[in-house]
Amino acid sequence: MSHFIVIGAGQAGQSIVTTLRGQGFDGRITLIGDEPAPPYQRPPLSKAYLLGEMELERLFLRPESYYADENITLRTNAKVTGIDPKAKTVSIGDEVLSYDKLALATGSAPRLLPAAIGGELEGVYTMRTLADADAIEPEFREGASVLIVGGGYIGLEAAAVASKKGLKVTLVEMADRILQRVASKETSDYFRALHSSHGVDLREGVGLVKLSGDGRVKTADLTDGTTLDVDFVIVGVGIIPGTELAELAGLALENGIKTDLHGATSDPDIFAAGDCASFPHEGVQMRLESVGNAIDQGAVVAKNMLGQDVIYTPKPWFWSDQYDVKLQIAGLSTGHDQVVIREGDGTRSHWYYKDGQLIAIDAINDPRGYMVAKRLIESGKTADPDKVADPSTDLKQLMRG
Numbered sequence: 001m002s003h004f005i006v007i008g009a010g011q012a013g014q015s016i017v018t019t020l021r022g023q024g025f026d027g028r029i030t031l032i033g034d035e036p037a038p039p040y041q042r043p044p045l046s047k048a049y050l051l052g053e054m055e056l057e058r059l060f061l062r063p064e065s066y067y068a069d070e071n072i073t074l075r076t077n078a079k080v081t082g083i084d085p086k087a088k089t090v091s092i093g094d095e096v097l098s099y100d101k102l103a104l105a106t107g108s109a110p111r112l113l114p115a116a117i118g119g120e121l122e123g124v125y126t127m128r129t130l131a132d133a134d135a136i137e138p139e140f141r142e143g144a145s146v147l148i149v150g151g152g153y154i155g156l157e158a159a160a161v162a163s164k165k166g167l168k169v170t171l172v173e174m175a176d177r178i179l180q181r182v183a184s185k186e187t188s189d190y191f192r193a194l195h196s197s198h199g200v201d202l203r204e205g206v207g208l209v210k211l212s213g214d215g216r217v218k219t220a221d222l223t224d225g226t227t228l229d230v231d232f233v234i235v236g237v238g239i240i241p242g243t244e245l246a247e248l249a250g251l252a253l254e255n256g257i258k259t260d261l262h263g264a265t266s267d268p269d270i271f272a273a274g275d276c277a278s279f280p281h282e283g284v285q286m287r288l289e290s291v292g293n294a295i296d297q298g299a300v301v302a303k304n305m306l307g308q309d310v311i312y313t314p315k316p317w318f319w320s321d322q323y324d325v326k327l328q329i330a331g332l333s334t335g336h337d338q339v340v341i342r343e344g345d346g347t348r349s350h351w352y353y354k355d356g357q358l359i360a361i362d363a364i365n366d367p368r369g370y371m372v373a374k375r376l377i378e379s380g381k382t383a384d385p386d387k388v389a390d391p392s393t394d395l396k397q398l399m400r401g
């Protein structure tokens with residue numbers, strides 16, 4: 001009987017095994033993860049879970065009984081230590097498992113601050129895993145002072161939770177503006193104003209010089225010359241794709257584990273999906289760090305592991321919850337040459353165009369605008385910018401062109 005092994009029990013790994021069974025694969029499946037919990041959703045960790053508004057079980061992607069019901073061997077707390085592509089085996093310490101097809105869904109790890117600037121002091125946290133969220137949660141005491149390093153989604157979502165819980169929040173972003181890697185200037189402007197209105201001391205173009213303390217962090221020296229007293233620090237300075245096993249196995253790497261349009265690595269029996277994997281897109285090896293990518297690319301990889309011929313076409317979508325604001329993003333705004341702002345009753349959306357073509361939307365409390373733009377983008381259609389900007393235009397009319 002064929003044995004398919006999936007390394008990495010996150011969103012992409014779950015998508016692969018679910019799709020394998022959904023497609024009728026009746027061979028053996030082993031899903032291996034190094035965390036104690038079964039596959040769970042990460043997005044709520046920096047939002048509802050941290051706020052104490054979500055039970056642990058609701059984080060799980062499937063009830064624990066699912067794996068036995070679907071005859072999937074779920075190995076938790078198991079760290080794969082090596083892959084031998086010639087022998088087609090995977091090692092977990094001394095244990096050796098043989099595979100027919102293998103998928104790497106090894107995700108990513110948070111970038112850490114160097115020990116030389118205090119990154120290893122107690123009270124300095126990253127925010128990626130359930131264990132991270134559980135470790136930080138007790139620090140969220142009303143009146144405590146937190147420094148957040150990094151103005152990406154991790155930093156901003158953590159800042160929103162901290163502010164809501166009555167902490168004194170300072171956030172430093174080294175780049176000129178928050179969200180520079182992932183969003184437009186217009187969207188950065190909106191979120192800067194939102195956080196400032198909630199009392200967050202948000203400093204852009206400011207980095208960290210050093211964290212100090214006797215064992216536990218007490219102060220932070222910043223590049224703007226100030227020194228802050230801090231109770232704890234959250235570091236959200238980006239991620240590093242999980243390529244170590246692939247590298248040890250001699251697989252090709254390029255901006256992550258290099259895959260082709262089918263999600264196959266340089267070894268035809270080994271596939272990769274999710275944060276760890278790059279794929280060809282418009283002349284570059286692109287990597288998308290998102291739940292949507294993990295799910296969609298995972299599904300494509302599963303089908304191709306079964307010998308189908310499915311090509312991965314990314315349809316990027318993201319979301320972020322901060323205070324009472326829901327940001328929904330479809331498409332990629334990179335390279336846009338025009339931004340159209342549409343404002344309605346409590347809604348706002350930024351529509352991005354390149355050479356007259358709608359390429360992305362950032363919708364702020366505007367689920368209808370998001371749905372319409374997402375459909376247009378995914379079907380390669382566009383919408384007249386003047387009509388988009390006019391709040392009296394019925395969104396359904398945009399769909400008709």
Ligand SMILES: NC(=O)c1ccc[n+]([C@@H]2O[C@H](COP(=O)([O-])OP(=O)(O)OC[C@H]3O[C@@H](n4cnc5c(N)ncnc54)[C@H](O)[C@@H]3O)[C@@H](O)[C@H]2O)c1
Binds near residue numbers: 046173178
């Ligand atoms: N809602 C969502 O979609 C969501 C939520 C949370 C996390 N995530 C994802 O999780 C991953 C990690 O998130 P993230 O926010 O850590 O990564 P990120 O790469 O999106 O943002 C990191 C930010 O830190 C800044 N930075 C780097 N070094 C710094 C320093 N020394 N001092 C100050 N600023 C510094 C960078 O300029 C950047 O703006 C990303 O893929 C992110 O998209 C997504």
